Amino acid sequence: MRTILFAMRVLAFCLIASGCAPKEVDHNAPVTGKTPCIALIMKSLANEFFSTMAEGARKHHNDNKKTYDLVVNGMKNETDFSEQVTLIEQMVARSVQSIVIAPADSKAIIPALKRARDAGVLVINIDNRLDPNVLIEVGLTIPFVGPDNWEGAKKAGEAVARMLTKGDSVAIVEGIPTAMNSQERCRGLRDAMNDAGMNIVSSQSGQWEMEKANSIAAAMLSEYPSLKAILCANDSMALGVVAAVAASGRSADVKVTGFDNTSAVGEMIVNGRIVATVDQHGDQLAVHGIEIALSVLAGNSTPKDTTTAVDLVMRKDAR
Amino acid sequence: MQDDPRIEPLLRVENLSKRYASPVLREINLEIMPGEVHALMGANGAGKSTLARILCGLTIPDGGRLFRSGKSFAPQNKRDAQTAGVIMVMQELNLLSTLSVAENIFLDRLPQRAGFICQQQLTRMAVEALQRVGLSDLLPSTIVGTLGMGVRQLLEIAAALARRCQVLILDEPTAALTQREVDLLFSNIRRLQADGVGILYISHRMDEIRSIASRVSVLRDGACVAQYPTGDVNPNQFIRDMSGGESTFVLPRVKKNKFRSTVLTVEKLCVGVRIREVSFSLRSGEILGLAGLVGSGRTLTLRALFGAVRATSGSVTVGEGASGLFTHPSQAVAAGMGMVPEDRRHDALLLSQSVRVNATLSTLPIHSKRGWLNVHSERHSTNRLCDRLKIACKTPEQTVDELSGGNQQKVSLGRWLERSCEVLLCDEPTRGVDAASKASIHNLLRNVAAEGTGVLVVSSELSELFSLCDRILVMSNGRMTGEFTADNWSEEVIHAAAFKGLSTAHRESVT
């Protein structure tokens, strides 16, 4: 019974993952009727954060089938922005009314988006903010809907700082160094630490990956016996760090924080192995973007930047 | 004429020395005059190949000097030597099997226009070059991988002749050739001679040297031990000089074996259009020769009955076993067959592995218990084999690549001796092997037959077949065209049979 259920689940997921209801099978057919078509372009759907985001969008679409059509696309490799450029071009060729995009690169994607705008497509930027300077350079204004990564990270940093004493040694595990959200989060963490007078002894990249973060943390723990906290730029890395801390037998001394509030850290928050993470309500992020796109398309509002809520998650309010 | 002091030699070698772990060349002196064919003899490992490699820039000598028409000549690489007109045709062929005949001949100087190969010009040049070696029927666009060894050897020579060449070094050029091709090569050599080209001719074959060379130098252990005009000496003299006085070359004597049961029956074996309805049988204790021109289908027949090539129809019966066709060599081996392939480096040996690993490859189950190897037993058996076959290796752990051609061949053959094969197939068992090794391989095959194995030998050297075999089959153009015994065989009748299938057919279908 279980296996049948599982098989059906896999099958259903395949159908959903292929991104379209049966009526949308003909990708090249022009969109007819009044319902606008919105293309959601994500980063890797293999990343839990983005798959959650996509699921949120699909749910929203299911509840509003009459109002709009939705096409969801993800890419294989987080850092391969050329794949995203191809997707943008495909969507423009499909003549969608709006593209809601989580850019893989803050700069390199802009020329393709400009071409989309020139073709009359409304573009909404979610999650990872496009570089404002480049936008000005090409004379483009694209509304941004997303969380303030800096603020979220600062909240997490402040929470952990309250558990430490001034002058304690802390370390930061960064994401991919070139990613804007990694930079913002690390800036937030650093600001919180500096404000609280903590001593940041090391800050290295874990490439967003659990295994890499685990190795980095193990090395940090060996090198700095007095380490009191390791702050991570996402939850996946926080899981790897927790394992490294446990392996070194210093779970009681070293605090770990994450970011994203993924399902796997829920239990960790409850048992205190991760003291804090930040929920940026990923499932609602794309929905916000879609809603703004719909409202602009309907002529109800003009495009403008919107900051979405970021909430600190700690033990008492863990799910 | 070559002793005339007024004529500058094309190539002069003075006190040339080279050593690796031990000296391989000691103070060699040699001259090649314009229009001279200078033969170089010596057992394998005497230093012939090293000398040749130095002359064409592949090896740098440790001492001594070279002069090219009186000017100092120190080639650092193959191109230096080629520029000076010194070109070598290697014993181990260097053709690229995925390229065409024309591309192989002109590989390093393809006619081009703006980076594109100029096909028409290339084809024209290739046709010319092929005509020069008598392969005028071969299409320049043929892929080399589809050609037999003999044709490939001629191609190498064609490639060398297509260059501006003043000194040509031929290393065992006739090893893979049939008599007709040898005659063709010799007429080419004579033509080059007339043009004033000097030729260094390395070979083991005394009759060839006597017919083509005017002077011969004999190497032994890296030193030049004798030098004389070829007319002055008899074969035993060569052998004595090469082997240090004592003659190891025993004139073969055909011993009449008593044949017992039939161990191999081949009926109407066909491989596409290349082998057509070949039938014969082989008896226990018999050595059966398979003669024919290169490309007549001898090798293919061997491979087809061994299961290395899929036969299209026919049947093969080994001993008391069931009739049928083998689809994989492992089936043939399980049925009691063994095969010594023609190209030992490519088809038989694991060059980078030790003598032991090579020698025991087909007999691992004997040296193991439930899949676990007994290395001690392997060593023991390898040592025994080395003693029996006089394989010159330091230890069983020496890599086969370091052995001379003759010793390599003995390892390839020795692999089958530990298991009692009912049928042993040998394809050119003495190709590129020195005279001493050749004699011992012959003796070995006779012993194997005396123990009851049926031996099938493919050879392009008729004298080898005459001395070795009880019976000779002749193939021509994929068919069996003759069967002879010692009572009625002669070079003439065998040649006649070998050309029988060609009288009406085209040459292309042969190559």
Next chain:
Amino acid sequence: MKILKDHGDTVGILAVWILLVLLFGVLSDHFLSANTLTTLAGRIPALTVIAAGMTLVLIVGGIDLSVGSVLGLSSAVLGLLMVDWKVPLVISAPIAIVVGMLAGTVNGLFTVGLRIPSFLVTLGMLEICRGAAYLVTRSQTKYIGASVEPLASMLPGTTFPISFFLSVGVVVGLQVLLEKTILGRHIVAIGTNEHAVRLAGIDPRPAKILVFLVCGTCAGVGSLFHCARLGSADPNAGSGMELAAIAAVVIGGTSLLGGRGSVIKTFIGVLIVATLEAGLAQIGASEPLKRVVTGAVIIAAVSVDVFRRRCIGENV
């Protein structure tokens, strides 16, 4: 002296490792400590078993690019079984291993049966397994927790985790297989000259399929060690690990062309790769510098090996 003669290359590469350890000992205050060694022993088991399996594949003349993804898929299956279906480790671990074994067998069957280069088959398998891993977990990291961690806990009386000893066991086992069994001899022989092996009356196909099977199985075993160390099953687990494994194998002197190699030396290769990573992190090197140095060490280690072989007159 005899040891030096017979195992000169092993000693040489071991020296490279020791040199690296000493170098980091100088550069960092805390590197030369029991703690570092324990950490190292904790992080290498997965890479060790995968590189050990990869060694056999390279020796037989193939390549397996799918190992990282197979590890990801096995991890995903383990996570699904243990977290969602609450299956105990003793049952789910063998299933995870069997998943790896199946992937390896498919690799082998296609490579050998259809004579497709293993590079292409395993490249396809890399994509299939990674995709399947995402499907199985719905792209979510599964937190398994304490039920999987016993594998990574210290062997009583030592400061090394159980997984480390198990992985060393795999290394020794495969080395023995390679040196002492007919199968091992066939593997080496096929890698040297498959054509000659065939004409020597040995069917090379079973051995080749088996090698890919073993390699896949190793990836399955690696997934257990990986999950045990991290306490979680991550569908992204092992991405890029195939390259780290190939690097370790090549540093260990195994030829990419087949026919030559040793699992023991691969293990030292793994030590070198892991030490480098740990050491660079401990001295706080920046990400770009880490990559440059790691690449340089791979090239240097292989060059030293090639140079040494040339010196003793071996054909490379």
